[in-house]
Structures are given as C-alpha cells and as structure tokens.
Amino acid sequence: MAELQMQDKPVMELKHVKLRGKLRVMTDYNSTNYFIYKGRTMGFQYDMLQALAKHLGVKLELTVNNDLRESFEALERGDVDLLGMNLAVTNQRIDKFNFTVPHSQSRQVLIQLNDSIQPVSYISNQSQLVGKDIHVSEASSFEERLKSLSKELGASINVIPEKMEVEQLISKVASGELKYTIADENVAMVNQTYYPEIDIKTTVSFPQNLAWALRKGANHLTQDVNMWLIDFQKTKEYKRIYRKYFHSSRIEAMLQSEYFTLKSGKISEYDDLLKEKSQIVDWDWRLLSALVYQESHFDPKARSWVGAFGLMQLMPETAYRYDVDTLSPARDNVDAGVKYLKYLSGRLDKTLDDKTDRLQFLLASYNVGLGHILDARRLALKNGKNPDQWKGSVDYYLLNKSKPEFFNDPVVKYGYCRGEEPYLYVSKILDRYAHYKNMALLE
Incomplete structure (x- = not known):
C-alpha cells in the first residue's frame, strides 16, 4: 500500500500544483535564460515559464541554481516541480526523469579564441579534439557528448568537468585562461556579442532537442505542460520571445550595459544611494531597490496622475x-521616502502583536496609506481572522475594500480603497526582491 502511494504521488502533481497555487521551478541564470537588466527581470526561460504559470493559473516560484547536478537532485527530492532550463534530452536522462516536448533546438559548438588570435591551437573539426583539454560544466550534456565523441573517434578527448556554468567558462576562454569549452549554439551566439574574440564555428553535435525536466512519473503535469507547449510554440507570443533573446540587436546593447546585473552586479545608477539610505530603515538595499523600481522604474522625474513624484x-x-518637493534632488527624495518607511514601521510595531508579516504590512501601508491597512485588520478581526496575518487574512479584506459591503462596514474608518493595487504591489516587490537577491550581492 505504501509503495502504491509513492507511485501515485508524482502522478497527482498537476493537482498538487494547482492546489498549492504555485509552480516551483528551478532555473539557471545566464545571458539568455534569466537575468536582470536595468532592474527588470528578463530571459527566454523566465518569459516562457511565466506564460506556463499563467496557463496553469498559478504563481511562478523561481529558484536559481547553476549547478546542474544539484538541480537534478532537487527535482528528484521533490523540492521543485520542474527544471526550466536548456536541457538536452539524452538516453541517460530519460531513464531517470520525464521530459517535455522540446521548447527549442540547438547544436553544441566549441568555444575557442578565433584563429587570428590563436592560429596554432585553433580547432576546425571534431577529430582535432583528440588529446585536447576541454573544460565543460559538470553533469552537463556537453560532458556526455564529448565522452560519446571519444568513443566514435576511437581516441581520448580529455574532458575536464568544472563546477562552473557555461558562461563562466566562456569568459575564461575569452580571457585566455582556458583554451576550450562547449556551449549550445544559441547561447554561444549571444555571448559572442559580448566576447567578439571567441570563435563558435566548430560544431560538436547535430541539432539537439532542448526541453524541461520533471520528476519520473509526474505524467499528468508533464502531459499538461506538453499540450500547452505544443500550442504555445505556434503563437506569435512564442515567436516574439524567441526573437527577443536570440535574434535581436538589443541583446548586444544589454550585454554591454553597466546595468546588466549578471555581469556587473549593479541594479541601477542609484545603488550606492540606496545602500546608504536603506540603513535608516534597516533594510537590505536590494529590497529598497525593488520598491523604487516598482514606484518609478528608477526615473527621478517620474510623476503619477495623483501627484506622486520622484524615485520614491x-x-x-x-x-x-x-521638506522636499518636485525640485529636490534624488538623494533628498529617497531620504524622505525611507524616513516615511521608518515612521510607518514604528507605527506598525506598536500595532502588531505578531510581527512575522510586518514587511507585507509596511509595503502595503507605503502604497495605500496606513489607515486602509488598519481598516483591513479590523475587518479581519471582526470576521474571526488573524489581524496580524497578511496572506489569507488581512490581504483578503484589503483586496475587497472596493466593495460596498466591505467599505461600508461600521468598523471601517477610511472608506473606499482600490485594494487590488496594494495587494499586487506587495506581491510584485517581494517577487522582484527575490530576483535581485539572485543577481546582486548584498555588499
């Protein structure tokens, strides 16, 4: 009976995902899959996964790991529902995991310095790989392919697994630290715009299917994702996403930008200011950056239709x-906004008995005003809910405070509120903060 339950559990994963309300996905960060540019979360895999989560009617919960072995182990343990990466579908992997239909195709290519820089060691065909040191990401399909190629050639290729992701290895080849590595051609083409000195012309494989992986036996979820992928790849949206990341001249500008966070570690030109001012309210500067992006997209001249202005x-x-106005410099605008956050935080500290969800209350108060949050707490208390709990309690009453039966309740003191805005505001900032933590260092 226990064995039957273990077998049934993965089959029910589609139902579990929908009941849970979120799709747990692990991806890797690089210049095509998932990155941040000028504070905005982007990437081929990211955009595709967002579209999948929308189809399923759930939230995308994204975690990042560039160690492929660890990612597969997390999938096997059930820590995540899906690996949303460029995964080559190999016989060895099919034995252990479910794979979706391909989301794209790519050949594997050799990365080396071009022949004008290193003519002596330049490799123009696969047979010349024999006896060479080729550094590849550990547990990757590149490692599998080179081992297979060694057997095909009847001679040894010295495959050196590295605990580094593909783009780190590409950068080491570009700098001359390593001679050779392997990458998928679409990723290599994007990186060639960043490292024009590398050569990517020598192929080491035929075109391979790239897909997502799920747990073995997660057949309902796999089938649903497959049906969606087949239809989605016929849409204009898929073609737009693919073109955006693999055939757009804008990619080169992004990669060269000071605010391509994956390479520079920077989020915006205001990083130093936000690091300084975040100390006033004892916040991680990346959290403050997420709030500023949500408020103004880092535009100090931003004005809203209700008269709000500046970065904050x-x-x-x-x-x-x-004591600030529309002519005040950005520094003063941020200083005032953070001091207001500190004021709200003090008020909430005196109000909340359980401070577990204080951040959510604070963000909502900054967006819509403390009075409406206190109203939502009173409504929660009146209806037998926990007034100190955000999710499933206070957020529900705030969300519905635009309805007469809620804002006309006798316990409500501040009247009508368009509650959807602060409800989404909190969620978006916390999501963006999670992305910023993936890319930008704390210090």
Missing part, C-alpha cells in the same frame, strides 16, 4: 512633512 513617488503631503 512621494505624495505632496508626505513630501511636505519631510
């Missing part, structure tokens, strides 16, 4: 309290 989108009455 201060309302005129709040700005007046901290």
Whole structure:
C-alpha cells in the first residue's frame, strides 16, 4: 500500500500544483535564460515559464541554481516541480526523469579564441579534439557528448568537468585562461556579442532537442505542460520571445550595459544611494531597490496622475512633512521616502502583536496609506481572522475594500480603497526582491 502511494504521488502533481497555487521551478541564470537588466527581470526561460504559470493559473516560484547536478537532485527530492532550463534530452536522462516536448533546438559548438588570435591551437573539426583539454560544466550534456565523441573517434578527448556554468567558462576562454569549452549554439551566439574574440564555428553535435525536466512519473503535469507547449510554440507570443533573446540587436546593447546585473552586479545608477539610505530603515538595499523600481522604474522625474513624484513617488503631503518637493534632488527624495518607511514601521510595531508579516504590512501601508491597512485588520478581526496575518487574512479584506459591503462596514474608518493595487504591489516587490537577491550581492 505504501509503495502504491509513492507511485501515485508524482502522478497527482498537476493537482498538487494547482492546489498549492504555485509552480516551483528551478532555473539557471545566464545571458539568455534569466537575468536582470536595468532592474527588470528578463530571459527566454523566465518569459516562457511565466506564460506556463499563467496557463496553469498559478504563481511562478523561481529558484536559481547553476549547478546542474544539484538541480537534478532537487527535482528528484521533490523540492521543485520542474527544471526550466536548456536541457538536452539524452538516453541517460530519460531513464531517470520525464521530459517535455522540446521548447527549442540547438547544436553544441566549441568555444575557442578565433584563429587570428590563436592560429596554432585553433580547432576546425571534431577529430582535432583528440588529446585536447576541454573544460565543460559538470553533469552537463556537453560532458556526455564529448565522452560519446571519444568513443566514435576511437581516441581520448580529455574532458575536464568544472563546477562552473557555461558562461563562466566562456569568459575564461575569452580571457585566455582556458583554451576550450562547449556551449549550445544559441547561447554561444549571444555571448559572442559580448566576447567578439571567441570563435563558435566548430560544431560538436547535430541539432539537439532542448526541453524541461520533471520528476519520473509526474505524467499528468508533464502531459499538461506538453499540450500547452505544443500550442504555445505556434503563437506569435512564442515567436516574439524567441526573437527577443536570440535574434535581436538589443541583446548586444544589454550585454554591454553597466546595468546588466549578471555581469556587473549593479541594479541601477542609484545603488550606492540606496545602500546608504536603506540603513535608516534597516533594510537590505536590494529590497529598497525593488520598491523604487516598482514606484518609478528608477526615473527621478517620474510623476503619477495623483501627484506622486520622484524615485520614491512621494505624495505632496508626505513630501511636505519631510521638506522636499518636485525640485529636490534624488538623494533628498529617497531620504524622505525611507524616513516615511521608518515612521510607518514604528507605527506598525506598536500595532502588531505578531510581527512575522510586518514587511507585507509596511509595503502595503507605503502604497495605500496606513489607515486602509488598519481598516483591513479590523475587518479581519471582526470576521474571526488573524489581524496580524497578511496572506489569507488581512490581504483578503484589503483586496475587497472596493466593495460596498466591505467599505461600508461600521468598523471601517477610511472608506473606499482600490485594494487590488496594494495587494499586487506587495506581491510584485517581494517577487522582484527575490530576483535581485539572485543577481546582486548584498555588499
């Protein structure tokens, strides 16, 4: 009976994903799959996975790991539902995992310095790989392919597995630290715009299917993803996403940008200012960056239709309290916004008995005003819910505070509120903060 339950559990994963309300995905970060540019989360895999989560009617919960072996282990343990990466479908992998239909195709190519830089060691065909040291990502399909190629050639290729992802190895080849590595051609083409000195013309495989992986036996979820992928790849949206990351001249500008976070570690030109001012409210500067992006997209001249202005989108009455106006420099605007956050934090500390969800309450208060949050807490308490709990309690009453039966309740003091805005505001900032933590260092 226990064995039967273990077999049934993966089959029910589609149901579990929908009941859970989120699709747990592990991906890797690089210049095509998942990255941040000027504070915005982007990438071929990221955009595709967002579209899949929308289809399933759930939230995308994304974690990042560039160690492929660890990623497969996490999938086997059930820590994640899906590996959303460029995974070559090999016989060895098919024995252990479910794979989706291909989301794309690519050949494997040799990365080396071009022949004008290293003519003596330049490799133009696969037979010349014999006896050479080829550094590849550990547990990758590149490692499998080179071992197979050694057998085909009847001679040894010295395959050196590295605990580094593909783009790290490409950068080491570009700098001359390593002579050779292997990458998927579409990823190699994007990186060639960043490292024009590398050569990617020598192929080491025929075109291979690239797909996503799921747990062995997760057949309902695999089938649903497959049906969606087959239909999605026929749409204009898929073609737009693919063209955006693999056939767009804008990619080169992104890769060269100071605010391509994967390479520079920077989120915006205001990083130093936000690192300094975040200390006032004892926040991680990346959290403050996520709030500023949500408010103004890092545009100090941003103005809203209700009169909010600057990086922190201060309302005129709040700005007046901290002696700033529309002509004040960005530094003063951020200083005032953070001091207002500290004020709200102090008020909430006196209000909340359980401070577990204080951040959610604080973000919502900054967006819509403390009064509406206190109203939502009173509604939660009146209806037998925990007024100190955000998810499934206070957020529900805030979300519904635009309805007469809620804002006309006798416990409500601040009236109507368009609650969807602060509800989404909290979620978007926390999601973006998670992405920023994946890319930008704390210090």
